Structures are given as structure tokens and as C-alpha cells.
Amino acid sequence: MGSDAVRTAGGSRRRMTTAGPADGTTAVLVELADATFAYGAGAPALEHVTISVAPGDALALIGPNGAGKSTLLAGLLGLVPVVSGRAAVLGGSARAATGRVGYMPQTDEIDPDFPVTLRQVVMMGRYHRLGAFRLPGRRDREAVAAAIERVGLTPHAGGRFGALSGGQQQRGILARALVAAPRLLLLDEPFNGLDRTSRERLVGTLRELRADGVGIVVSTHDLELARDVCSHVLLVDRCQIAAGPIDATLTPENLRRTFEHASADGEAHGHHHLAHGHDHDTGFRGVDEPPHVHVAIEGHHP
Numbered sequence: 001m002g003s004d005a006v007r008t009a010g011g012s013r014r015r016m017t018t019a020g021p022a023d024g025t026t027a028v029l030v031e032l033a034d035a036t037f038a039y040g041a042g043a044p045a046l047e048h049v050t051i052s053v054a055p056g057d058a059l060a061l062i063g064p065n066g067a068g069k070s071t072l073l074a075g076l077l078g079l080v081p082v083v084s085g086r087a088a089v090l091g092g093s094a095r096a097a098t099g100r101v102g103y104m105p106q107t108d109e110i111d112p113d114f115p116v117t118l119r120q121v122v123m124m125g126r127y128h129r130l131g132a133f134r135l136p137g138r139r140d141r142e143a144v145a146a147a148i149e150r151v152g153l154t155p156h157a158g159g160r161f162g163a164l165s166g167g168q169q170q171r172g173i174l175a176r177a178l179v180a181a182p183r184l185l186l187l188d189e190p191f192n193g194l195d196r197t198s199r200e201r202l203v204g205t206l207r208e209l210r211a212d213g214v215g216i217v218v219s220t221h222d223l224e225l226a227r228d229v230c231s232h233v234l235l236v237d238r239c240q241i242a243a244g245p246i247d248a249t250l251t252p253e254n255l256r257r258t259f260e261h262a263s264a265d266g267e268a269h270g271h272h273h274l275a276h277g278h279d280h281d282t283g284f285r286g287v288d289e290p291p292h293v294h295v296a297i298e299g300h301h302p
């Protein structure tokens with residue numbers, strides 16, 4: 001797979017490049033060059049990834065269960081090390097960028113019975129800015145109100161987080177990721193389990209963020225949403241299968257190569273795989289996600 005791993009859809013270009021400004025002044029947000037990620041001393045979880053994400057780009061991360069999507073996001077958060085190749089996030093190491101990258105996890109640890117308001121949940125996203133012992137000030141409160149407004153939850157700001165619907169809670173968690181005004185936003189399966197209204201709102205918010213120059217990396221099984229929201233795609237199955245502009249790369253042939261092991265060997269990666277036959281044109285919407293995720297990610301947000 002090695003030599004295939006860095007080919008783009010047409011096979012003609014060595015690596016994925018993203019639309020950047022002609023004068024080259026805007027820094028690329030993510031730059032991975034043949035990067036391989038591994039947990040501890042075990043076999044690599046994801047190998048040979050070569051991508052870049054520029055401001056305003058949205059990269060869809062697509063692959064079967066266990067393919068390494070969450071690993072890539074954890075790698076960009078500095079939680080899983082790069083064992084070979086090169087990885088730069090916001091111009092430095094992923095670890096150095098910790099706290100400056102917005103992250104929306106697949107599930108969240110907040111106990112619905114814990115008596116916190118939406119406003120308090122979103123304020124958690126400011127904590128790394130506040131530093132030890134500093135109380136939130138006017139600017140923090142304004143940022144929280146703006147983030148809540150951005151996801152359309154202003155009427156619920158003072159209400160109990162646990163009383164919100166699932167889709168509203170997810171938008172609240174997105175507001176928490178946005179409140180520190182990150183230049184790079186990572187989202188792990190954000191469309192799973194959302195009702196139509198929440199999906200449409202999330203799509204709208206992601207489009208606005210792109211227009212504002214935020215770079216986005218989003219894992220999803222939903223090819224339609226990926227096409228709707230994203231400029232680029234990275235297809236993985238424990239290594240990079242293809243990467244590039246979404247229209248040229250999200251082809252039936254590349255999808256077949258990405259999912260061929262998933263449909264052939266079911267449990268090959270130790271997770272359950274695509275439960276249904278899949279339709280290359282309409283996507284994998286509705287495929288269940290196992291709630292196994294998250295390395296040490298809880299530690300990322302206080």
C-alpha cells in the first residue's frame with residue numbers, strides 16, 4: 001500500500017494541495033507528510049498520510065470503522081504521536097498547538113444530570129485562555145454569548161444543559177469548541193444521530209466558519225454531507241487510500257478501495273464494520289458508530 005498511499009485521486013499528483021492564497025501569505029493549518037501514527041509500541045494505527053489543510057478548507061475524513069479516523073484527529077490534537085513522517089499543526093508540533101485547536105468529540109462525558117447550564121458548558125471552552133485562578137471576565141462572557149448565538153441556542157443559554165435535546169446538546173458542544181475562536185476545528189462524526197434541523201444548522205455553521213477562514217477536518221460516514229460541506233477528502237483504511245479535492249477524489253473506485261476490506265472481512269480491525277451494503281453514490285448514512293472512541297481526549301477539555 002505504501003506507494004499507493006500518497007497518490008491523489010487521478011494518481012498524477014504526488015500529494016494533495018489545497019487552495020491557498022496566491023501570495024502564499026496565509027499559513028497552512030495542517031501539514032502531514034507521510035505521517036504515521038501509533039499508540040505506544042504497537043502496530044501503527046494509521047500510516048502514510050499526506051495532506052494539507054489551508055484556511056477555509058474543509059477536509060472530510062472517510063473510512064470504515066477502525067480505519068484510523070479518530071486516530072488522525074487525536075494525532076492532530078497531539079494525543080497520539082507521529083512515529084514517522086512529519087506533522088505540523090498551526091505551524092508547529094501538534095502538542096504545541098494543544099488548546100488552540102477546536103475539537104468536537106463524538107460523544108461527550110457531560111452527565112445530563114449534572115446541574116450545569118449551557119452557558120457554563122460553553123465557558124469550559126475558554127478555560128485554557130483563562131489560566132489558573134482567573135475568573136471569566138466580560139470578554140469571556142461576550143465570547144460565550146457569541147458562540148451560543150452562532151449555533152442558534154441563545155434562548156437556552158441559561159437553561160440546564162441536560163434538558164436540551166440531543167441535537168441541541170451537540171450544538172452546545174460545538175459552541176464550546178468555537179468559543180476560543182480556533183483557526184482549526186476538528187469534528188468527530190458530528191452528524192451522527194442528528195435530526196434534520198440540527199444537521200442543517202450544523203452544515204450552515206460549518207459553511208460560515210469556512211467563509212471566515214477557519215480550517216475544518218471532519219470525520220463522517222455521510223458522503224452527501226461531505227460533498228455538501230467539504231472542499232477536500234481523505235480516504236483511509238489504516239493507511240491513506242486517496243486524498244485530494246472532493247469532486248475528483250470521492251469516486252466509486254476510490255470508495256471501493258477504501259471499503260473493500262471492511263465489507264470482505266467484517267471484524268478485521270477489531271470493530272464492527274459496515275453493517276449494511278453500501279451505495280457508492282448515496283453514501284453510508286445510518287451506519288452505526290461504536291462508542292469506543294477517545295484515547296485521553298477527555299483531558300483535552302476541562
Ligand SMILES: Nc1ncnc2c1ncn2[C@@H]1O[C@H](COP(=O)(O)OP(=O)(O)OP(=O)(O)O)[C@@H](O)[C@H]1O
Pocket residue numbers: 039045063064065066067068069070071072269270271289290293294295
Ligand atoms: N486508545 C487506543 N489505544 C490503542 N489502539 C487504539 C486506541 N484507539 C484506537 N486504537 C486502534 O487504532 C485503530 C484505528 O482506530 P480508530 O478509532 O482511529 O478508527 P476510526 O476510523 O475512528 O473508527 P470508528 O469509525 O470505529 O470510530 C484501530 O485498530 C483501533 O483499535
